[in-house]
Amino acid sequence: MKKQLNLILNGKGGVGKSFLAVNLIQYLKDKSIPFVACDSDNENSTLKRFHPDAEFINLAQSRSLDNMFRALERADLVIVDCRAASTDVFLRYFAAIDIAAVLRTLDARLTLLMPVNHEADSLDQVQRMVEAMADHARFIIIRNQVHAESFSLYDKSAVRVRLLKQLDAKEITMPRMEEWLVEGLNRVNLTITAAAKHESFYLLDRQRLVTWQRRLYEQIESTTDLLLPNRPNAKPTHASDAK
């Protein structure tokens, strides 16, 4: 039995970390997969806004990061939405605790979910994390189409070659959502699953949301071997609901 720690991480802001986190957490809830979610963004706690049951990790206190591993003692699956500009914080922390030894002790695996966009900075972060964590983590790259559907920098990068050919990483695509749908969700602080049943959304917009969600869920399900612990359906409800 392997526990699973997933970090949604990219030091570049605005690449879609929290948007992915909100929808990945909703996926786990919709599929009744037990988990603990953590939000580490003290300035924009987007994940907690949409999923108030998410716990908070204060990156200003290095021992607060221990809560990721404490959560792994309570649940087999922990998801952490890492705030922007936190790469150094996590790398220093992993070095201080010897992440490989901790994962071994907890019989856990670490997966880094890294959204990228068309900008060099988001790709630079992937290079950096691969360089530092290749021996300790698995990787899922999320092509976020919110700004552009072209990823030519990433597609031509050496790090992509390494990810796919040496590290067995996976790539998924997060499709672009129409602006008015994003605004609508943010106006009422509803996840797509909730909005799809909510009267404030017109029928066709609810259909658009459901279609978008279905496409993302298909992408997520293509990576469950890297995302979920070995027994993803061991419990009927997610760990946060059990509190």
Next chain:
Amino acid sequence: MNSITIPDAALMRFRDAATKFTRDASPRASRLLAVKDDIAALRKKGASFRTIGELLTQNGIAASDTCVMRFCQRELGEKPTRSAKRKSSAAPKPAPVANGNATPPAPITKAAQAVFLDNLLSAVPANLSPKPSGEGGPRIARIEFAKPGEL
């Protein structure tokens, strides 16, 4: 016009000091000959006179930016620039002693020179050598591309 007379005692002290005065150390600029090649390397990397002066001073080799500038012009053949005419007050200058003479420059020790040399490579301006970890300075993305046919 009133005449100002110099007290005899003061005149005597000055003449005594003038008689005893000798240049017991080489001028500061010539002392920099010991690190001429290193200063030349720093200049090629874009380090300013002030940066080099501060680096020298931090490592026990007192040298102002003006001192470094003149050294570079004389020994490295650098041409004077407009900015060289400006008076700079940023670099630390040696404090004068009580009788008004400048503090004689301390000889460069081998230890000071070694520390200076060690610092040369790491003290290049940040915009020329971004730190790879991104800690404490800017981090500029540099993408490494795959070779054709690798994917």
